[in-house]
Amino acid sequence: GAVVSQHPSWVICKSGTSVKIECRSLDFQATTMFWYRQFPKQSLMLMATSNEGSKATYEQGVEKDKFLINHASLTLSTLTVTSAHPEDSSFYICSARIRESYGYTFGSGTRLTVV
């Protein structure tokens, strides 16, 4: 089945540093990748939609200069959390849709802790 590989699984970083999260579609081409964030006991919240070869679409309230998204190829999308702060600590998950009416496949998630 379609797999999205997400790395790293978890990362602890110091406040002020930047962290890059990668998502790769292993056996299909993902023209669109969705990036979500999930705080404890809360729902997945869509942050942005990345489209291969074009600028990402950010949801309201998500700072595009802080959460840099690059979707340079059909199999790779990256999310960089710049100048991370403790409030950015969260579970970040990417997702892609394989085909119409099939649903979405998710990366395994990245647990970011900023200290």
Place this chain on the structure above:
Amino acid sequence: RKEVEQDPGPFNVPEGATVAFNCTYSNSASQSFFWYRQDCRKEPKLLMSVYSSGNEDGRFTAQLNRASQYISLLIRDSKLSDSATYLCVVIPNSGGYQKVTFGTGTKLQVIP
């Protein structure tokens, strides 16, 4: 009103019980619906799509009520391994840019 609403639970049920969750949505133009299962600290995994006519997969039955704008998930003969959070997913249209909206999830705990 939230776009997608679920009772967060937790629902504590004994093994073998039948349990049902509902998920209401506000956008009447919504086209696609899914149920996902999320285990603690893991990514969501697709459980089943929800079709207009209703569909069944083993012990799981999903139904859509467009008139009342809700979807439901029924689990029969609950197993301990069914303990998880169940998320409903609603997609407003079938093409182009699709904003996926997740419910907050309903936590199910199956007790021995």
